[in-house]
Amino acid sequence: MATSAFLDFTKATETSTVNEQHFAGLRAGEATTDRITGIDISLAFLPLAAPISDAKVLTGRQKPLTEIAFLFAEIRTESGLSGVGYGYSKRAGGPGLFAHAKEIAPELLGEDPSDIQRLWTKLVWAGASMGRSGLSTQAIAAMDIALWDLKAKRAGLPLAKLLGAHRDSVQCYNTSGGYLSMSIEEVLANAKASVEHGIGGIKIKVGQPDTSVDIKRVRAVREALGDNFHMMVDANQQWNRSTAIRMGRKLEEFELTWIEEPLDAYDAEGHAALARELATPIATGEMLTSAAEHRALIKAGSVDFMQPDAPRVGGITPFLKIMALGEDAGIRMAPHFAMEIHLHLSAAYEIDPWVEHFEWLEPLFNEKLEIAGGRMIVPNRPGLGFSLSEQARAWTTDRVGFGSNS
CATH class of the missing domain: 3.30.390.10 (Enolase-like, N-terminal domain)
Structure with missing residues (x-):
């Protein structure tokens, strides 16, 4: 047995020496493996x-x-x-x-x-x-x-796994069925179809000149979805501070998951005031175009849900910096649009996030994302898992x- 152990040790030492010799051949700056x-x-x-x-x-x-x-x-x-x-x-x-x-x-x-x-x-x-x-x-x-x-x-590996995934699926909500150009009947029909498709939340647009119309539409959707289904609204930056606080208080009865972009995207102070005053969480950030702008928003305490957009901030590289800022501040995340990309990034975010669903993008790619039980499933294909369609x-x-x- 002693002889066997000695031979194993000798073999391991020889293997280690070979590996060291192999890596020693790569001088600093020549670790390139592809071009x-x-x-x-x-x-x-x-x-x-x-x-x-x-x-x-x-x-x-x-x-x-x-x-x-x-x-x-x-x-x-x-x-x-x-x-x-x-x-x-x-x-x-x-x-x-x-x-x-x-x-x-x-x-x-x-x-x-x-x-x-x-x-x-x-x-x-x-x-x-x-x-x-x-x-x-x-x-x-x-x-x-x-x-x-x-x-x-x-x-x-799927990109989520390369980054280090916290989960294999992410809560998802639909936006494309709730625009102001759609009648309330269309919005309700779209919401029903999304729920049947396995979507976990519905977001509708608000910001009508007559705010009572917004309240009627929100009430109709809430009644259709039931009290326990996730629902969000999005004002697309078109309220001023006084309208935002008044509407925010009126909307509290609907127990929304968040109010999105109630103010101008760069009004960090105004969003911070709303976040302090309202029971409903505040979401914003989709229009920002750099990690530095998101840092300012987070530092001001302006968001409960940050909404970075990887294509808008310059790609995944700056997006990862924003993720680190958000995790450090304990802020939840709900990236804007680009679900094929944001699904992977959200899966790698520490605090349970949301991802936005737009069926508009599906014709661009040969692969379709799977949705079940209110969640979007991370594909097990290497990379982002999509290829351009004809x-x-x-x-x-x-x-x-x-x-x-x-």
Whole structure:
């Protein structure tokens, strides 16, 4: 037995020495295992079945929404792997995103795709004269998300698992069925269909010029859903402080899960006052375009539910910073839109979050997300778990490629 133990020890020592010799051959700065060889950037427009309106349209600040622009990035490497990511714009901005992304995308060629944080910074500084938030970083988002998709695929893991998941499914709520352009009969029918589909919460838009109309619509939906079903409302930044506090108090009888964007997105002080005064939680943040802006919102005590949007803040890399800020402050999270991306990020968030469901996005991808028991299930496919459909290709209006096409 002593001889056997000695031989095992000798074998283990030899294996360790071989491994040390192998890794010793990699000098500092030469740990690259793959290189980016090709990048495709494309712009597609998803048409909506019917124009939709929220409070921003009723106040005359915007026109009804008829289509959504999507910026797609597809990144290939010399090992044969590929990653896909997207950003988007509602109303104006899509062609601008495409133009900026087209200028800076070649900066990624030849780089190690795993160095995502460094590459995000490189892309930011490539267009720094345009600023380090807003359109310039939203154009980066599609590439950053594609790199995270690629990194998770290399590991053979869903992105949520790569980040370290707290759960395999996330509470989900539907928004697309509750717009102000829809009659209350349509809203109720849409809510019923969502519940039957397994959705766990319903959000409807508010912000009518006549606030009594809002109360009637909220009451009708609450009565249809029952007292214990999760329900949210969204004013899309169109109330002033006095209207917000009055409406907030009137809405308390409905025991809402949250009131979303009651004030201008940058009114941190006003949101903080509402959060202190009202029993109903306050949610906001979807319109912010950087981690720094979210830090200010959290520091002011303005939110009970923060609502970052990965494509709007510049991708997953800055989104992870926002997650860390939120977890440190003990704030719940309900990311805006982009459910294919936010499902994974929400699954990796420590405090039980929500994810927003929009069936509008389903034609863009070959895979569909599964919903059951009020929750959206994290797919077990590597990466983000989606690929672009032929319909997405058909809706593409502009496309440019760099590097190898193979």
